[in-house]
Amino acid sequence: MSADKDKDLIRPYGDRKDDGVIQLSFVLPVPCSEKAKEAAATVAKKLGLSHVLVAAMEKAGESYSFFVVYGRTHMQLDYNAIEVPEVVHRKHGFDELNEAIRRDLGRRIVVIGACIGTDSHTTGIDAIMNMKGFAGDYGLERYPMFRAVNLGSQVEPEKLVARAKEEGADAVLVSKVVTQREVHKEDARALIDAARQQGIFDKTIFLFGGPRVDHKTALELGFDAGFGPGTKPSDVANYIYYRLLERMGRPPPPQKTAHGTQDATVPATGEKLGETL
Numbered sequence: 001m002s003a004d005k006d007k008d009l010i011r012p013y014g015d016r017k018d019d020g021v022i023q024l025s026f027v028l029p030v031p032c033s034e035k036a037k038e039a040a041a042t043v044a045k046k047l048g049l050s051h052v053l054v055a056a057m058e059k060a061g062e063s064y065s066f067f068v069v070y071g072r073t074h075m076q077l078d079y080n081a082i083e084v085p086e087v088v089h090r091k092h093g094f095d096e097l098n099e100a101i102r103r104d105l106g107r108r109i110v111v112i113g114a115c116i117g118t119d120s121h122t123t124g125i126d127a128i129m130n131m132k133g134f135a136g137d138y139g140l141e142r143y144p145m146f147r148a149v150n151l152g153s154q155v156e157p158e159k160l161v162a163r164a165k166e167e168g169a170d171a172v173l174v175s176k177v178v179t180q181r182e183v184h185k186e187d188a189r190a191l192i193d194a195a196r197q198q199g200i201f202d203k204t205i206f207l208f209g210g211p212r213v214d215h216k217t218a219l220e221l222g223f224d225a226g227f228g229p230g231t232k233p234s235d236v237a238n239y240i241y242y243r244l245l246e247r248m249g250r251p252p253p254p255q256k257t258a259h260g261t262q263d264a265t266v267p268a269t270g271e272k273l274g275e276t277l
């Protein structure tokens with residue numbers, strides 16, 4: 001049997017399947033002109049694209065131009081060869097999850113969160129933790145079976161860890177939006193180091209979130225899970241509950257659905273794969 005049979009070869013397309021057309025957008029540090037347009041086309045050609053078309057050129061501030069360029073690529077890839085770790089957990093509805101926590105843990109789950117380092121982009125952590133929540137999904141503060149402490153912006157990693165210890169937190173929620181020069185990773189590592197030093201690393205769940213955060217990166221940095229754009233508070237609430245059960249060595253209880261008993265899984269993006277029950 002040919003090895004190719006196990007492959008699922010795909011390539012990008014624009015108009016027709018497999019035409020290889022992709023769209024790029026970028027800024028060049030030159031004012032708009034025909035020469036700038038040719039420079040943009042050259043960028044695309046140097047990236048290996050053919051049939052290059054500069055579809056749009058706009059002024060992006062003094063002496064800068066923004067481009068949208070189309071071109072064709074001949075590359076293809078084997079979709080079956082791509083492996084990405086995903087945060088997968090079952091998903092309960094609001095009331096059902098509170099009931100499950102009451103029944104299985106018999107106490108409130110304590111979570112503490114902050115934007116760490118110099119970051120003051122609190123919208124993301126607020127979306128997850130605050131009463132109001134995000135995209136019609138209640139935040140953790142709203143769950144009767146969660147106690148949520150949101151420390152806000154610009155919290156030093158060591159201070160977040162110290163407060164987590166003081167509060168007896170089950171989970172530490174770290175948000176990092178600014179990623180220039182990999183500062184998000186630097187701060188995340190500092191937090192994990194502090195957690196080890198202050199002796200809470202092994203007994204606490206560490207979650208890392210933000211627009212450039214994915215599960216793989218979070219795992220590499222020593223966190224339990226990573227959550228990116230589109231994450232809903234209910235994804236986080238369910239993840240923490242199941243992670244706590246797992247740490248207690250208890251298998252998750254079966255979940256009832258309209259079709260019997262089965263799992264519903266949710267990836268880190270927050271996009272639902274199964275029904276919320």
Ligand code: B12
Pocket residue numbers: 113118119120121122123124125127128134172173174175176177178179180207208209210211212227228229230231232236
């Ligand atoms: C609003 C905003 C601000 C506001 C922040 C107000 C506030 N209280 O948050 C203000 C004006 C203060 C600001 C300042 C700056 N900003 Co600003 N800002 C933005 C903007 C427009 C929106 C960010 C936002 O609110 N997103 C909405 C939230 C809901 O999305 P989210 O953060 O991704 O959160 C979701 C998930 O990621 C996840 N999540 C996030 N955190 C966590 C944590 C956990 C534990 C979990 C589970 C999930 C999770 O769940 C959330 C809900 O789904 C972005 C551009 C953009 N359109 O994204 C720039 C942007 C983030 N800012 C940027 C910059 C550069 C700055 C400044 C440095 C600008 C300057 N030169 O002064 C300063 C930095 C200030 C500082 N010290 O941090 C850059 C960052 C570039 C980079 N990648 O490093 C961006 C991308 C703009 C850009 N294109 O250049 N900014």
